[in-house]
Amino acid sequence: MSRLPRRALLTAAGAALLPPLPASAAAEPRRLVAALARQALLGAGRPETGIWAYDGTSPGPLLQARQGETLRLRLENRLPQPTSIHWHGIRLPNAMDGAAGITQPPVPPGGDFDYVFAPPDAGTHWYHPQWEAHEQVARGLGGALIVAEAAPPPVDRDLLWVLRDWRLQEDGGIAEDFDNLRDAHYAGRLGDLVTLNGRRAEDFPVRAGERLRLRLLNAANARIFTLRFTGHAPLVVALDGQPVEPHPPEGDLVVLGPGMRADLILDCTGTPGDRAQVVDETYARRPFRLLDIVYAAERLRAMPPADAVRLPPNPVPEPDLARAEAIPVVLAGGMRSMLRPGMQDARARGLAWTVNGHANAPQERQEPLAVLRLGRSYVLDIRNESAFSHPLHLHGHAFRQITRNGRPVPHRPFRDTVLLGPQERMELAFLADNPGDWMLQCQVLEHQHAGLSAMLRVE
Numbered sequence: 187m188s189r190l191p192r193r194a195l196l197t198a199a200g201a202a203l204l205p206p207l208p209a210s211a212a213a214e215p216r217r218l219v220a221a222l223a224r225q226a227l228l229g230a231g232r233p234e235t236g237i238w239a240y241d242g243t244s245p246g247p248l249l250q251a252r253q254g255e256t257l258r259l260r261l262e263n264r265l266p267q268p269t270s271i272h273w274h275g276i277r278l279p280n281a282m283d284g285a286a287g288i289t290q291p292p293v294p295p296g297g298d299f300d301y302v303f304a305p306p307d308a309g310t311h312w313y314h315p316q317w318e319a320h321e322q323v324a325r326g327l328g329g330a331l332i333v334a335e336a337a338p339p340p341v342d343r344d345l346l347w348v349l350r351d352w353r354l355q356e357d358g359g360i361a362e363d364f365d366n367l368r369d370a371h372y373a374g375r376l377g378d379l380v381t382l383n384g385r386r387a388e389d390f391p392v393r394a395g396e397r398l399r400l401r402l403l404n405a406a407n408a409r410i411f412t413l414r415f416t417g418h419a420p421l422v423v424a425l426d427g428q429p430v431e432p433h434p435p436e437g438d439l440v441v442l443g444p445g446m447r448a449d450l451i452l453d454c455t456g457t458p459g460d461r462a463q464v465v466d467e468t469y470a471r472r473p474f475r476l477l478d479i480v481y482a483a484e485r486l487r488a489m490p491p492a493d494a495v496r497l498p499p500n501p502v503p504e505p506d507l508a509r510a511e512a513i514p515v516v517l518a519g520g521m522r523s524m525l526r527p528g529m530q531d532a533r534a535r536g537l538a539w540t541v542n543g544h545a546n547a548p549q550e551r552q553e554p555l556a557v558l559r560l561g562r563s564y565v566l567d568i569r570n571e572s573a574f575s576h577p578l579h580l581h582g583h584a585f586r587q588i589t590r591n592g593r594p595v596p597h598r599p600f601r602d603t604v605l606l607g608p609q610e611r612m613e614l615a616f617l618a619d620n621p622g623d624w625m626l627q628c629q630v631l632e633h634q635h636a637g638l639s640a641m642l643r644v645e
């Protein structure tokens with residue numbers, strides 16, 4: 187059992203520098219208090235924003251663990267609503283998954299709940315509420331959970347960028363239109379302020395010759411990030427925390443739908459005094475500069491190290507593709523979908539999206555989409571028959587992304603969330619080795635809240 191540091195060190199760029207893990211200590215739960223807080227999102231001299239936060243900050247405290255060691259985390263709910271915590275990306279026992287209404291009752295105001303699990307996989311993961319998540323995440327709840335490799339690869343700095351956006355009112359307060367129908371039926375709740383580690387992004391200082399490990403996490407409700415590191419050639423070494431064959435991102439763009447993570451090795455190949463932009467190109471007509479990489483006057487060394495960085499594999503079981511059974515999954519809904527099967531029923535219940543023709547109200551006991559046999563392999567054959575993008579997240583497992591639109595996916599990465607563009611099709615293979623009721627949900631939280639959610643039962 188490791189004791190977890192209360193907060194990350196912050197650099198001038200607002201990037202968390204990972205402190206070394208403390209030595210193992212006695213088993214007492216680490217408290218995580220969900221409560222109202224205030225944060226200067228807009229910067230100095232501007233009104234603070236009333237937010238909901240873990241331990242008073244958004245993102246919440248950086249939780250760190252050692253692979254395979256038991257974590258004990260006590261959620262104390264001081265919010266005016268019930269809540270829960272989902273440990274996104276962690277393969278854990280079903281009762282610890284935090285899918286309130288499905289795997290546990292929500293934790294009432296004033297209540298607490300102990301989450302106890304031993305993360306089997308090293309990597310960049312995260313935690314967030316899974317009860318009224320569209321509102322609670324929009325108000326600020328969420329944070330990173332990093333599980334360290336036994337022998338992390340040598341880098342000069344190991345940094346975390348938690349990216350998200352906020353929809354604010356003129357006075358700096360959170361816009362409270364969480365049940366806005368347009369968000370539910372279109373692309374979800376997009377904000378008007380993007381933050382990096384809870385602040386407006388500023389210059390990002392580096393030194394020539396430096397090698398960085400950059401852990402990116404998209405903690406937004408709905409915003410997609412598509413990052414170009416101008417003048418640099420980052421290598422992707424992990425996706426959703428799972429190691430992958432090191433490779434340049436497709437088209438030099440690092441794409442992160444909500445809930446998704448990417449670990450990059452960024453070699454600082456510029457020269458002292460250089461500036462280089464990191465640009466988000468998701469919304470092609472409105473690209474925006476996230477920040478500038480700014481080189482110090484002094485070099486760290488002549489060149490970044492020449493050796494490649496490769497992360498050790500995690501113990502994810504390999505699906506048996508030859509014997510895998512296909513499970514068709516059809517996503518539909520949103521605007522201009524009234525003629526789809528099940529949509530009239532969904533709309534009558536105030537919902538906007540269906541999975542295989544059925545809309546599931548969130549947080550409600552539901553029939554499984556499919557019942558899977560423990561120890562068997564399955565291929566989720568997913569078709570997005572809507573005009574919108576969906577980051578689809580499976581709880582409790584990591585799957586191999588096998589095909590995209592009928593073509594093999596390079597490196598077949600293990601992931602827990604995939605971004606399906608409009609009309610896209612993907613095949614995801616996994617071994618059902620974790621018994622329980624597992625959500626398969628859209629991580630655009632307004633979509634999930636409006637029906638884009640299903641459950642797979644493994645027994």
Ligand SMILES: [Cu+2]
Nearest residue numbers: 576628630633
């Ligand atoms: Cu969606």
